[in-house]
Amino acid sequence: MHGRDLQAWLEKAARAATDVPASGTEADAWKARNLAEVCLFTIAFGGSPDPVDTMVSGLGGGLPGPGADRLRRLRQHLGEAPSQYDAADVPTPQITPFGSRDSHAAALLSEYAASLHSGDQPLQDILSVQNGLGASKIREHAKARGVGDYAHQVVDTTLPSDLLWRAWTFLPWMGPMMLAPKEELDLATMDIWWGIHNGFHLDHMAGLAAQGSDPMAVEYGEGMLVSESLTMIGEILAGARARLSGSTRHMAVVASGIRERILRHPGSPEAVAKGDEVSRKEFAWLPTVASAYISGPLHLIANDFVSHLIPTAVSEAILTQWVTLERKDKSLRLLRQGAQEGQR
Template identity: 30%
Template structure:
């Protein structure tokens, strides 16, 4: 596929409403409690709302409204959702006035900090970023190169860097949602069944960075959607999805550095550094022997992720878990292809070998390890994600 079109999406109002209500309910099943669960649920609703806007059918918004209304009136209802609620309300306003029962943008409250394991893994990843050095480019190229600035072109370019590239998706215009986008990959209701989609919206960043985001990171998500029918857009499934996409970025960094693609390797490295800096509490933390990557990471913040320590941490911890060999919750083919590429990269990269070994040591099973609980309101919808193999990716904070 890959065509820039909405023609593959459903035009049936009943189907759109059922889809939106179902996805909004699944979005409440998050591996967290309290304020973190509220912020995570609201963020998920924002992504469902983007899907409603892409479909362009009023009935889709009606299905979303039904779930938000029902959730808000219960004792465990969501009242505030922080920055995610601002994005949710902006997207919902595309349909008309935002109903009064929608969460507000105030802080949802205090959340528990990440633990020592996450910080040790941040230090490990930062050390890896400092150690990776691009080789001289034999042909003078630095990676990326000029090319068409479109979602389709970026995804095609990124196939070289993704272990299991797929073209089983459609691309839909997203310019109308400028400033309201975060997760641009999703599974939408099509005329003949579910459709994997990328919302093609511009981001005000350098062209090669956009190529990395779309062609490698978002492309990895689309590959993941194509490889599984399980739940990977919300809750524990999203932890597995971000773990995989970040592992793909890490493999691409080592490969591009080995080929001398200096500019591309630089952007991929900076992406890993940014994910370290986005972990809540990073700016307030001091590290012994702080190197360049940790210092660079202090430049980055992601206010929408600040009340989401479990999700923020998995961009670091989940990727390292995969690269250390734990493929639980990942489709067999994705894991097999990822491991093959990573082993080949490790054969020529001492920093990659060191990263693998030390991550394995940090992630050795602990008798105290246990998964984070589902939020109270999510217990009735937890069955929607059971059996998807994502339980292993409920991040430990210890």
């Protein structure tokens, strides 16, 4: 392993992890969540925890939120966690209400998801994403993603799956890579989650590197929000392709994923009504992140997928796909019209 290169990269990542577009308790919870990801990669690649320890110490101790719990548990894999990793005595924040922008976006996404619903679909064979299968799905769906044919690495991990949230990154000496947890999925879900969603994350970083930009810009903070919005665009397009090909199980997976993102926001009416555990425990601390999964994709759609954090070639490729598919798919066309109207 590139020892010095690895430690320099971990130091850079730990600094980037604390740059978040939020303030107060949300910012502290977000920083802890990000540093948990740096700690995850420290374990995966055999690095020293010094960069993470230094940043945690600089936060003044007492970390809030579920990300802080993951951070402490991950740090224990590298030896006894220093006292600065102790939990903060901070109650779960009050629910952030749905704003008008989120409400409009959620309505449009819900309508699109409903258009994909085709009743309960039987599961196919349930298989592990490890031992190269997740990686093969990423390669297999490169043409469907349509934003570049990039090399990538997938590395299996024995860490408990609940310690992995964002498991994708970009190593300067290796390129885009992904950790594969002990996760079992049916093949259609693996097609969408790995072949499309995770594949888009890796392509996004590779595209930035190809144009001379820093891939780490989309791993944390504002850039991560853009990257998650972009991968949802990929899922939406996959839903349209599945409808045109009659792949009802894939349609159901896309629809379920869209609904789950809306439910993540603790202020969404559906989450409030159901008392959703994930939204309350994870995203009550991170309302900015929760909103990005809802309004973020609609913002990209309305602006022809242009962002300073998305390579021009990627934006143009996605716009071409969208325009081509919406000629055949009315729901996709209505979604873009609704997104554009919401920006006016």
